[in-house]
Amino acid sequence: MEGLLFYILAAFILVFSLAVIVVANPIFSALFLVLSMISLAFMFFLLQAYFIATVQLIVYAGAVMVLFLMVLMLFDLKKEIDIFSSGQRLGGLKIASAGLLTGLLLWSIHYSIGLFQLQPEKVLDAQGQMEQTKTLSVILFTKYLFAFEALGFLLLLIAIGVVALSRIKGGTHARD
Amino acid sequence: MPEISLFKEVSLHHYLILSALIFSIGMIGVMMRKNLIVILMSIELMLNAVNLTFVAFSYYLNHLDGQILVFFIMTIAAAEVAVGLAIAIAIFKKFKKVDIHFFERLKG
Numbered sequence: 001m002e003g004l005l006f007y008i009l010a011a012f013i014l015v016f017s018l019a020v021i022v023v024a025n026p027i028f029s030a031l032f033l034v035l036s037m038i039s040l041a042f043m044f045f046l047l048q049a050y051f052i053a054t055v056q057l058i059v060y061a062g063a064v065m066v067l068f069l070m071v072l073m074l075f076d077l078k079k080e081i082d083i084f085s086s087g088q089r090l091g092g093l094k095i096a097s098a099g100l101l102t103g104l105l106l107w108s109i110h111y112s113i114g115l116f117q118l119q120p121e122k123v124l125d126a127q128g129q130m131e132q133t134k135t136l137s138v139i140l141f142t143k144y145l146f147a148f149e150a151l152g153f154l155l156l157l158i159a160i161g162v163v164a165l166s167r168i169k170g171g172t173h174a175r176d
Numbered sequence: 177m178p179e180i181s182l183f184k185e186v187s188l189h190h191y192l193i194l195s196a197l198i199f200s201i202g203m204i205g206v207m208m209r210k211n212l213i214v215i216l217m218s219i220e221l222m223l224n225a226v227n228l229t230f231v232a233f234s235y236y237l238n239h240l241d242g243q244i245l246v247f248f249i250m251t252i253a254a255a256e257v258a259v260g261l262a263i264a265i266a267i268f269k270k271f272k273k274v275d276i277h278f279f280e281r282l283k284g
Contacts, residue, residue: 006186010194017198017221021205026213033217040224047191047235052243056227059250064220064257071261072213075268085210085276094207098200105196113189118236136240144244151251158255165262 005046012039030068037061048124051133191232199225212267212274216260223253 016036020029037060044053084091124132140148198221205218227246234242264274271278 003186006190010190013194014197014201017201020217020221021201021209021214026211029214029217033220036221037224040228043228044231047231049231049234049243049246052227052231052246055247055250059254060220060224064254067257067261068213068217071265074265075274076272084208086208091208095204098204098207101203102196102200105199106193109189109192109196113192116188116237118188132240136243139240140244140247147248151248155251155255158258162258162262165259165266168266 002046006043009039009043009046012036013043026072027069030065030072033068034061034065037065048129048132050129051136188232188236191228195225195228195232198222198228210275210277212264212276212279213261215276216257216264219260220253220257223249 013036016032016039019032020036023029023032037056041053041056041061044050044056086094202218202221202225205221206215209215209218227249230242230246230249234240234246267278268274
């Protein structure tokens, strides 16, 4: 049962991810990305990472993708003629290099999988799920407190930076 | 590993292979596409592949630190999207297009 669910979700994720980079219209790309992220969130549910799955649904499939779609609708989209940036030879080279990296990754996965001390997986009941989320928050606010604070500071910096960036006049290739 | 067990039960193997495939798709998208927004989306795909790896390891090693890292990656990704889209809007204001080729001759 779990295996079947994994294969269905994996097929969804792969097809939608491929559609993101193949489809010509960027709005369709964004919508396929939403579908891919939702499938990935269900895969997180399958891996019993309930809090992460919910955050994935809210933050990625909700907030980030709405940001993408709003910016896309801000632009005046015309039909793109050629969506790929390079010619046939260079494009083939790029795909070959990506394929080489994939092969290396799969090869290293195949040969390193025996090194891990895998725990026997367990199915959490409702109590266990609550315990897991509780443990997660305790770790976040004790062991990783400094990283959490630094992340907050980084978000403040980003907010200021984006506002400053959107107000620039002149700069690159200023004509007037 | 016999061939039958590949389809019977799901192990860490499967999740890692899926994650590698998604990562490669995202990398091809970054290298091949012209539109800056689609390139940003491909970067999101790559980050999602890494998230899947972390969650899978967290589940199979029974260790919650991986999920904390996923939490951080999501925050950084959201921030990165905000900055990238702001730059895209700045480029669009000048050139009325968001091609990656306009980044080849940036100055000042």
